[in-house]
Amino acid sequence: MLRNIERLRERMAALGISLRPHLKTPKSIEIARLMMASPEGPATVSTLKEAEVFAAEGVRDLLYAVSIVPNKLDRAVVLRRQGIDLKLAVDNEEAAEAVAARARGEGIEIPCMIEIDSDGHRAGVHPTDGERLVAIGRILHDSGAGLAGVMAHAGSSYGLADPDAIVAMAEQERAAAVGSASLIRDAGLPCPAVSVGSTPTAHFARDLTGVTEVRAGVYVFFDLVMAGIGVCGIDDIAISVLASVVGHQRERGWILVDAGWMAMSRDRGTAGQAVDQGYGLVADVDGRPYPDLIVSQTNQEQGIVTVRPGSGAVLPELPVGTKLRILPNHACATAAQHDRYHALDADGAVRAEWRRFGGW
Amino acid sequence: MLRNIERLRERMAALGISLRPHLKTPKSIEIARLMMASPEGPATVSTLKEAEVFAAEGVRDLLYAVSIVPNKLDRAVVLRRQGIDLKLAVDNEEAAEAVAARARGEGIEIPCMIEIDSDGHRAGVHPTDGERLVAIGRILHDSGAGLAGVMAHAGSSYGLADPDAIVAMAEQERAAAVGSASLIRDAGLPCPAVSVGSTPTAHFARDLTGVTEVRAGVYVFFDLVMAGIGVCGIDDIAISVLASVVGHQRERGWILVDAGWMAMSRDRGTAGQAVDQGYGLVADVDGRPYPDLIVSQTNQEQGIVTVRPGSGAVLPELPVGTKLRILPNHACATAAQHDRYHALDADGAVRAEWRRFGGW
Known part of the structure; x- marks a missing residue:
């Protein structure tokens, strides 16, 4: 496990990119501390429960990387008010409006990342849909909620097995995120963070120009699926x-x-x-x-x-x-x-x- | 949920058979109490953790219906010494010897059911393998551990969809258990309990002659698999x-x-x-x-x-x-x-x- 953690840390350092490890894999504070660059983060989570547990353990820089539903905003606001730098994710105007209204009502920032659909795998705005990117960005920015950046996740990399294909998928993920950020910035909006990542693309990306951070989680343990893709060997599986x-x-x-x-x-x-x-x-x-x-x-x-x-x-x-x-x-x-x-x-x-x- | 519980209770009452509900499905004491005939049981569990939790809540008549591994005997002995009537399951001589040795060493009963393989689905002694049934039974009986009976589980009933096939599978399960019990009794050994069950066979069995108790768990909630088999309707799904x-x-x-x-x-x-x-x-x-x-x-x-x-x-x-x-x-x-x-x-x-x- 320690070797897996060190491997990705060295790789990210060589590429000059910040790593925001995804803590949904271990859901354990002891393992989280081994994965994070500092006890305060940065880190990624997949549920508000994770955000709450890790915040209580001292993690302060958190990205909740699953599109927010309005009925979960109460708990997000509690964490923001505790001084936790929690970022949310949105991929549509309705959710952005809900966050914006809440930020205005509370008089606080609730910064959000816009999720980008880099590979047709799940949620997210299409990376060339500038109109929608800017519309969502403007709702977040103008309300004072805050536009934290864009995030993409090449989930379909889990279905690949050829190293060249994973390299290409990593570039597709990068290009989608960086391209979306450009469309947003061209409209005069800020887009500080450009976040990408999946364990396969994080290990195969050759160039991350324009990206500010990488997210990955399963690399801490690896598993048979990752070995089948060729990201690790069976001997690397630490669970x-x-x-x-x-x-x-x-x-x-x-x-x-x-x-x-x-x-x-x-x-x-x-x-x-x-x-x-x-x-x-x-x-x-x-x-x-x-x-x-x-x-x-x-x-x-x-x-x-x-x-x-x-x-x-x-x-x-x-x-x-x-x-x-x-x-x-x-x-x-x-x-x-x-x-x-x-x-x-x-x-x-x-x-x-x-x-x-x-x-x- | 209450209707599902009542449905099987009435069916078993009509057949004159005791129901030993399987608590692995709810793993909740409140739901367990609604399923059981009394707060003390009888009940079936799939782990020692379930046995411990439910025993602490007052359930006393428990069958741990998964073949025992020798390294789990410590915890079983603790429950027996607390006065819990916990029965274990074995399907081979090695495990029976381990239970027998422990019973002798502790000077207590550790009664076991012999698991019967009624449909080639998982563990269990073949119902016509009288030699092995009697060998295991004798180890348990002669050591003072205790031979509590035989149990069969028609797990392959989950793969059926035709009512007639489930009726036939229920009869196959019954015949395997009753036949095994006869082989054991013919050798002069006791075989008080003859336990069968799966949610499909429990709901389709027409005759349970020779059976003393039925086990079933998922009937409490039902689900889409059970609806696909035809054991319940979609409207019966209570979860x-x-x-x-x-x-x-x-x-x-x-x-x-x-x-x-x-x-x-x-x-x-x-x-x-x-x-x-x-x-x-x-x-x-x-x-x-x-x-x-x-x-x-x-x-x-x-x-x-x-x-x-x-x-x-x-x-x-x-x-x-x-x-x-x-x-x-x-x-x-x-x-x-x-x-x-x-x-x-x-x-x-x-x-x-x-x-x-x-x-x-």
């Missing part, structure tokens, strides 16, 4: 679920373990990749993967471990009680099923127990 | 995620909502059914579904709502801030993403907030 062998169905080639979808999550993110890892890749207790041994099916509290279909690997003999580590498809989803981390030293000893929170 | 419209991508026919896979879970249980409900069926705030409106894609904190592909339904006009209720594919999985329930009266008013726990 696993500790499980035990419960029994066998020998005639079917099954080993049953006490980690089902409740422990692994239902995430099947590798299903569409070249190597389908089922619900997770099975390693020994020291983290060394068995050849082609995966959790191929799950029910709520049990997983069925088999050799990957089509593989010639031999099912290992693992007696009842054998401890295993299961590497997850998607670290964010698997970690969300647990309320704490056991942090291991390089020698595998448990060094600390770190609380993880959830909810909204 | 939803309250979400808000965040924005639109009008040219794509998308409505964005603030419920992504973190709120809905990654469960795609309807993907293989006749009607694929995406990540959930979208209803208005009063719970009335919009025609063919589903959450077709999700990211962590946002869902993309569209008309079901191939449907002629019209995308409704839903302004930013509109509240929606999203009915889940799988109630157990979606509820697990949340730490509380808002219990609504028949008129839609919030009557209570009920805590839900997770973890192991």
